Amino acid sequence: MHFTRRQTLMTGAAAGLVAALPLRARAAADDLIAEFTGGAEIGTGGLTLTAPEIAENGNTVPISVDAPGAEAILVLATGNPTPAVCTFRFGPLAGAQSASTRIRLAGTQDVVAIARMADGSFVKTASTVKVTIGGCGG
Helix, strand or coil: CCCCHHHHHHHHHHHHHHHHHHHHHHHHHHHHHHHHHCCCCEECCCCEEECCCEEEECCCEEEEEECCCEEEEEEEECCCCCCEEEEEECCCCCCCCEEEEEECCCCCEEEEEEEEECCCCEEEEEEEEEEEECCCCC
């Protein structure tokens, strides 16, 4: 197999671009967390994230979050090109501060949930989901 100089340069540039994508997604997730928390310290406990350990199809991965006393819960898929999944907001008349949905995952990655509690504090939890067939064309 013979590569020309141009083909070698283009292959190297494409590989570099592909390698940089997860870093951009991670930076975007960090920015979203900073925006949601306003830079406040994040604790643990009081927030439950239920996600499968292994998802055969990344197109429809069921998750649920539960945080009694929460005002809002931010859900992120840190390995997706666009990590923001959703934000659940709960008013004072909400019967329970829990929600469930199905999300799309590009590949094996962490799903992160951060809850803003009624006292203004934040709690975080994460779960790694192994995806057999990615939901974003992979």
